[in-house]
Amino acid sequence: KAGVTQTPRYLIKTRGQQVTLSCSPISGHRSVSWYQQTPGQGLQFLFEYFSETQRNKGNFPGRFSGRQFSNSRSEMNVSTLELGDSALYLCASRGGVQPGETQYFGPGTRLLVL
Amino acid sequence: DQQVKQNSPSLSVQEGRISILNCDYTNSMFDYFLWYKKYPAEGPTFLISISSIKDKNEDGRFTVFLNKSAKHLSLHIVPSQPGDSAVYFCAASRTGANNLFFGTGTRLTVIP
Numbered sequence: 001k002a003g004v005t006q007t008p009r010y011l012i013k014t015r016g017q018q019v020t021l022s023c024s025p026i027s028g029h030r031s032v033s034w035y036q037q038t039p040g041q042g043l044q045f046l047f048e049y050f051s052e053t054q055r056n057k058g059n060f061p062g063r064f065s066g067r068q069f070s071n072s073r074s075e076m077n078v079s080t081l082e083l084g085d086s087a088l089y090l091c092a093s094r095g096g097v098q099p100g101e102t103q104y105f106g107p108g109t110r111l112l113v114l
Numbered sequence: 115d116q117q118v119k120q121n122s123p124s125l126s127v128q129e130g131r132i133s134i135l136n137c138d139y140t141n142s143m144f145d146y147f148l149w150y151k152k153y154p155a156e157g158p159t160f161l162i163s164i165s166s167i168k169d170k171n172e173d174g175r176f177t178v179f180l181n182k183s184a185k186h187l188s189l190h191i192v193p194s195q196p197g198d199s200a201v202y203f204c205a206a207s208r209t210g211a212n213n214l215f216f217g218t219g220t221r222l223t224v225i226p
Contacts, residue, residue, distance in 0.1 A: 005158070033213060038202030041159070042116075042203065056213050067200035090157055103214065105150075 002027065004106035012112045018079040021109045025072050031055075032074040033103060034066060037088040046089075049074055050097050064075050078111075087114045098099030117141045118206050120139035128224050133191040137217055140185065144161070149178060149189045152201045161202075162189070184213030194224045203213040 005024045013019050025032050034046040034055075045058035049068035057072050066076045078085055092103035095098075119138045127133045128204075145166040149159035164171040164178045164187070171178050177190045191198055204217040 035214075037218075040218060042118075042142075043214075043216035044207075045215070048213055056211060058213065076146040092157075101149075102160045102163075104160070107155065107157050 001105070004091055004104055006078075006089075006106040006109050007081065008015060008109060009107065010086050010110050012091075013081050013113065015081055017081050018077065019081060019111060021076045021089055021091075021111075023074045023080075023091030023093075023106060024097075025074070025091075026104055028096050029093035029104075030072050031094045031097050031101075032068055033092045034074070034076050035090045035092065036060075037108070043090065046076065048097075055097065065099050081113045083113050098114060099114060115208050116218070118204055118215045118217040120220050121202055122146075123218070124221045124223070126223045127194045129196055130193045133189075133194045133198065133222055133224070135189040135191075135202050135204075135222065136219075137187050137189075138185055139187075139206050139215075141208070142185070142205070143208040143214070145209055146181050146207045147178070147180060147187050148205045148207075149176075150203045150205060150216075151198075152203060152219070158203055161184055176190075185224060191222075194222075196224045196226050198222060199224050 003047045031050045033048040035043040035091045038044045048056040068074045090108045092105045094101045119204040149161040180187045200221045205214040208210040
């Protein structure tokens with residue numbers, strides 16, 4: 001099976017712009033989660049989608065939003081970019097939402113905000 | 115508020131010796147713990163996990179120990195190999211939330 005894919009891999013934006021990141025889960029996986037990784041903060045949970053519905057949301061401002069399509073692909077949007085949004089954004093997929101189900105991560109999208 | 119902590123940002127170990135990576139957590143509701151390994155330019159890869167009903171789980175060279183009273187878990191790699199050099203993340207989850215809470219990672223370097 002192909003793994004989780006994320007596009008684009010690298011992105012440079014300026015403050016105030018918006019950005020959309022895309023994630024294609026492993027075939028058959030219906031749950032997609034997004035994480036932000038910054039130096040010194042580890043990975044921080046943004047949100048999780050399952051069957052096109054947001055199930056869970058982390059402690060991020062409303063500028064961060066997402067959605068999931070009927071084919072389980074997911075997009076994440078960040079509006080009014082700030083310098084502090086520079087980070088590696090990781091997407092992870094799993095088959096269901098039972099505790100302990102392994103999450104499989106994509107390679108990430110590295111966003112630089114200037 | 116960092117609920118999962120990895121207090122050692124880096125660790126160096128000689129090839130063939132034991133690597134011990136440590137992780138502490140503050141939320142007593144966590145009931146499932148995982149270790150992920152991350153190479154540069156790749157996403158984290160699942161390594162091993164443990165449920166809170168157990169105190170040890172072993173998979174080949176990797177063993178995870180859980181001490182619930184101390185809210186502490188550790189990953190032992192024996193014997194360490196140069197290919198184990200990576201950043202290791204500890205993660206935790208709790209029933210009903212399912213999202214993972216990650217530590218800040220420990221960079222392991224195995225010296226040949």
